[in-house]
Amino acid sequence: MFKSLKNILNVCGTHKKRIYGGIVCGLLNAGFNSLSVMAFLWVLMHINSLNMTVIWQTTGILAVALVGKIILKYLINMFLAAAGYIVYTDKRLELGEKLKQAPMGYFSKKSLGQINNTISSAMTDLENGTMIAVENVIGGLLQSVAVSVFLIFFDWRIGCIAILGILLSMFSLTLVQKKSVQFAPERYRIVEKTTSDILEFIRGIAVVRSFGRKNGNELDKSFEEFQKVNTAMEISIIKPHSLFRGTLYIFSGILILVSSFMTFYGMLDFAYGMMFLLSAFIIYGQIELLGNGTFLLEQVETALSQLEETFKIPEMIGKAGVKPENFSIEMKDVEFGYDSRTILSNVTASIPEKTSCAIIGSSGSGKTTLCNLIVRFWDVKKGSITFGGHDIREYTPDELLSYFSMVFQKVYLFNDTIENNIRFGKPDATHEEIVAVAKKAKCHDFIMALPNGYDTVISESGSSLSGGEKQRISIARALLKNAPVVILDEATSSVDPENEADLLDAIKELTAGKTVISIAHRMNTIRDADQILVIDHGTIAEHGKHDELNNKNGIYSRFLKIRSNAFGWNLLN
Structure with a gap:
């Protein structure tokens, strides 16, 4: 519990003062609760000689306690509730910035459900639950301890019983927390999987219906697994939770019985006895509040762990203020792959400023990957890519992309x-x-x-x-x-003939006077390019102009001869 509170304080960073302010207000609020008990005691002590003076004194004490509690409750909300929204707004923005700097490989490895669960579900749990948990835990603990210490001044035996009950209740709470923490990672995992499966089902609903299939077994399995994990978690905490409730009620009953017994046999003044009875309800009411806060802390702790894991996103950093000397692109011995699979190897090419380069190759040969490396969606594994005389890794991603316009197929x-x-x-x-x-x-x-x-x-x-x-x-x-550089990733591949002329005119406007890289499938685009790169199995097999490559009797030439029937090439006449 205290470790969770410490983690929350660490997350709050520069906003810690708000949390400390809320804790101080909670401590003062506990004092005003004790003041209410004193008012009750004051009336009982003068029950046989009640007069207007006593009534006015009691009313004054209660008024001070009430006004103090209202003001402090307002301040607690201002400190803690506002802190929650401010802190996690900052965290959302910070996470957004990190996601912007993350390599595209991060998004291909992480499912949309995982990312969504962190940004949406986990962050919402933290935003809504953190400060409520802090308020309940700190408030419940401070007020129950404050009233118990207050009781010690009147009768140390009653006070010790109250404090013993608090300690045992807190011990049972730690058992509940341990059980919940054991299941929390698994619960978040299945929430992520279920979210991913739901999103996948929604995106593929047209395909599902077109084949006359139902929504698939995966989603049903996710729901079943989600139900099993939650049920197992709830069952696991029944015993420690029952222990907590049992301890709470038993010691509340003991405190009431002992107070009644001592009052009945004259060991306590009647006024004190009634005060102890009232205090029993206050103390263990606050302990119950502490318990509710602890249950919230379990969710918060798990969400914090998930958030911390997400913030370990690898960043593509660079030096601010790097400016290109021109808008040419150089690739030297570039190698890249996903995990253990090599996609590109030994790629060397030069694209001078304000020239056009057409990239062709069979499906899966690495054309789009090469373009993605040029704009640093990923970093190369080996070799280098320079833009304007600087290695692209010297630029920050935002600065580099400011020089590129991209038109995607999709x-x-x-x-x-x-x-x-x-x-x-x-x-x-x-x-x-x-x-x-x-x-x-x-x-x-x-x-x-x-x-x-x-x-x-x-x-x-x-x-x-x-x-x-x-x-x-x-x-x-x-x-x-x-932007001075334009990348066209098969921008006209899915356009109908009726719109093709307008689209080609638009592309002509876009590329005028620019450095242009086209993943090409139209013969006119390829034929008119200043140079053509033919990619085969992740390497540049040929490069040159149309006539030059056609006369080589190589891959490009053979392709031209069979282009109308070629299988696997993204080129159309």
Whole structure:
């Protein structure tokens, strides 16, 4: 329990003062609770000589206690509740920054459910539960101890019974906590798996229905496993939880019986006896509050561990302020692979500034991987890639990407207006600038035909638009960014002939005067490129211009001869 509180304080960082402020207020609040007991005692001591003076004195004590508790409760909420939201807002932003700096390999290894569970579920558990747990644990502990110490001054025997009950209750709480902590990692694992399976089912619902299948066994298995883990955890804590409750009620009963016995036999003044009876309910009510806080701390501790693990994301760091001397790209002896599987090896190539380079190769040969390495979505395993005379590892990821515009085969659009989707390329762009690039990208006309024009909200992933429309919005976004290097990852592969001419015109606008790298599948794109890289089994098998490669009678030449029937090549006539 105290270790968990220490971990929470460590997470709070510069906001620790708020926690300390809440603890101090909790201590003062315990004092005002004792003041309420004193008011009750004061009345009982003067029960036989009750007069207005005693009534006014008692009313004054209760008023001070009530006002003090109201003010302190407000301050506790201000310190602790506000601290929870502030701390974990900062943590969300910090985690977002770390995810931005993470290599793409991290996202391929981690499932969407795992990442979502950390950012959403675990962070929400921490945000909502941390400060409530701290308030309940600190408040419950301080107030029960304060009242018990208060009782010692009147009768050490009663006070010792109360403190012994507190100690035994806390011991049983540690047993509950240990059992819960044992199951917590497994519980989070199955929550992550269930979340992943649900997301996968939702994404693949069309495929499931098209084959007339039900939602699959994996999701059912996840739900069953989730139920088993939770049931096992609940069963495991029944005994220690019953011990905690039993200890609580037994010592509460002992305190009441001893107080009644001593009062009945004249060993205690009646007023003191009644005060001890009232105190028994206060003490063990606060211990119950402490127990509730401890149960919350278990969830918080596990969520903190998960958060700490997530913050171990490998970062792609660089030096701030590195500027390219030009916009050329050099690759030397580049090697890269996923885990033990090599994707690219001994890749050496040069792409001069303001030239075009077409990359072709069979499916899975490493074309997209090479482009991803150029923009440092991953770091190379061996060799080097330089941009503008500097190794790309010298740039921070944000600085490097500021020089690149990318148009992907699979376009992702945000669930926002069309204007804001285009503005993503330049956040401070005016409406006029957005309209101008939309016209260049040949998407202005279809945008204006929509009910709300540029204010039309696109459904998630842009499913309300055709493939060609999404591509042209993506190109408008890249035009607005106006980066000196453009990477086209099979940007026209899935476009119908009706939209192809407009899309090619848009690409022509985008690439004018730029360094251009195209993962190509159209003959015109390949033939007009300043150089062609032919990738075969992860290496550059051939490179040169169209006529040069065609005359070599190599892979490229053979491909041209059989291109209409070639299997596995992403090239179309």
